[in-house]
Amino acid sequence: MQTNLIDLYKNTADGQEAEAILRACVHCGFCTATCPTYQLLGNELDSPRGRIYLIKEMLEGAEITEKTVLHLDRCLTCRSCETTCPSGVQYGRLVDIGRAIAEEKTSRSPWQASQRWLLRTLLPRTAIFNFLLGLGRLFRPLLPGVLARNIPVARPAKPWPATRHARSMLVLEGCVQPALAPATNAAAARVLDRLGITLLSAEKAGCCGAVSYHLSAHADGLDYMRRNIDAWWPYIEQGTEAVVMTASGCGTMVKEYGHLLRHDPVYAIKAEKISGLTQDLSEILAAEKDALLRLLTTIPRGKAAFHSPCSLQHGQKITGVIEELLSKAGYELTPVADKHLCCGSAGTYSILQQDLSQQLLRNKLGALQSGKPAQIASANIGCQAHLQSGTDLPVRHWIELIEEALID
Ligand code: SF4
Numbered sequence: 001m002q003t004n005l006i007d008l009y010k011n012t013a014d015g016q017e018a019e020a021i022l023r024a025c026v027h028c029g030f031c032t033a034t035c036p037t038y039q040l041l042g043n044e045l046d047s048p049r050g051r052i053y054l055i056k057e058m059l060e061g062a063e064i065t066e067k068t069v070l071h072l073d074r075c076l077t078c079r080s081c082e083t084t085c086p087s088g089v090q091y092g093r094l095v096d097i098g099r100a101i102a103e104e105k106t107s108r109s110p111w112q113a114s115q116r117w118l119l120r121t122l123l124p125r126t127a128i129f130n131f132l133l134g135l136g137r138l139f140r141p142l143l144p145g146v147l148a149r150n151i152p153v154a155r156p157a158k159p160w161p162a163t164r165h166a167r168s169m170l171v172l173e174g175c176v177q178p179a180l181a182p183a184t185n186a187a188a189a190r191v192l193d194r195l196g197i198t199l200l201s202a203e204k205a206g207c208c209g210a211v212s213y214h215l216s217a218h219a220d221g222l223d224y225m226r227r228n229i230d231a232w233w234p235y236i237e238q239g240t241e242a243v244v245m246t247a248s249g250c251g252t253m254v255k256e257y258g259h260l261l262r263h264d265p266v267y268a269i270k271a272e273k274i275s276g277l278t279q280d281l282s283e284i285l286a287a288e289k290d291a292l293l294r295l296l297t298t299i300p301r302g303k304a305a306f307h308s309p310c311s312l313q314h315g316q317k318i319t320g321v322i323e324e325l326l327s328k329a330g331y332e333l334t335p336v337a338d339k340h341l342c343c344g345s346a347g348t349y350s351i352l353q354q355d356l357s358q359q360l361l362r363n364k365l366g367a368l369q370s371g372k373p374a375q376i377a378s379a380n381i382g383c384q385a386h387l388q389s390g391t392d393l394p395v396r397h398w399i400e401l402i403e404e405a406l407i408d
């Protein structure tokens with residue numbers, strides 16, 4: 001695709017990156033076939049190709065209207081289009097750049113602006129989120145059904161094992177996961193402990209930065225990234241092997257720290273190193289598979305459906321790894337149609353685009369429940385909470401299922 005950027009963007013790092021991405025697009029439209037919003041709305045401007053055009057026009061100086069913002073807002077950033085694209089167009093980066101420009105050049109209604117500010121302010125602050133969640137749980141019986149369903153019941157975590165191995169890895173606690181699903185990282189620590197690896201959590205690390213970054217508050221997002229780098233660096237200097245991600249949404253973000261901070265004179269080298277050390281928990285267990293298999297019982301564990309988050313399959317291109325581990329652990333995985341489609345969680349999308357999000361949730365739960373599983377497993381806290389809001393089946397992190405299959 002030919003481009004002709006206006007001077008305002010031509011010489012900026014974002015402008016040059018966007019231009020290179022735009023030029024890779026040959027406008028073939030293959031990506032439209034796997035775009036969830038195009039499937040639901042049937043509008044070219046709600047497809048990847050349509051949005052790519054909107055961003056190109058914006059960078060070439062066209063007026064940025066409410067309509068431009070609407071179609072960019074409706075994108076899930078699921079990156080299904082990236083998986084489908086034969087030309088390797090990095091749509092996720094392009095839409096982040098395009099949204100930030102649109103955000104700067106337009107103004108939102110007071111309602112939209114305050115909603116977005118609240119999400120950026122509350123979600124990454126674990127203590128405040130914890131407090132609000134506690135209040136929500138307390139008053140759950142008094143809340144309207146739709147709100148009550150979005151407040152997950154508390155499931156306490158099993159104890160975290162003591163530090164006792166020479167091998168160690170760091171884990172990101174993240175922002176909402178410690179409150180919504182504390183059992184996840186505890187289960188990861190217990191499984192890795194059995195494999196001879198101590199899992200450590202750096203006290204000062206927190207939100208990966210994705211909430212702010214994907215809401216176009218790039219400076220805030222980068223500050224969260226720097227904070228995590230500062231918190232992890234002493235452990236890395238002491239030889240910790242990896243930075244483990246139990247939420248694939250965070251993993252996708254941390255793997256991009258190196259790229260996003262590449263021009264930062266203080267953090268560029270550290271960010272690159274950390275991105276290189278970052279692995280999804282499934283990648284760690286796949287590397288330790290032989291030892292893990294020796295620890296698993298051979299008891300059949302019933303039917304389970306696996307929901308692969310977009311951030312895992314499209315963002316990190318990890319497919320089939322968790323499914324194989326669960327099968328080896330004795331779970332009978334039920335078939336799931338249209339696995340490539342988003343569940344509608346997509347970070348803050350389930351709050352900001354409720355109608356589309358609910359349609360996607362219904363479709364996804366239909367696909368997941370079609371094989372009559374006893375439980376649903378996933379790999380990202382956002383998906384877990386969103387799926388749980390629409391079903392009575394337990395929705396859990398897959399590592400909890402693996403832990404249950406370990407020999408005592
Ligand atoms: S993003 Fe890829 S698949 Fe979509 S129109 Fe461009 S080249 Fe084709």
Ligand code: SF4
Nearest residue numbers: 035075076078079081
């Ligand atoms: S990221 Fe997802 S919703 Fe957005 S254009 Fe690509 S496929 Fe469509």
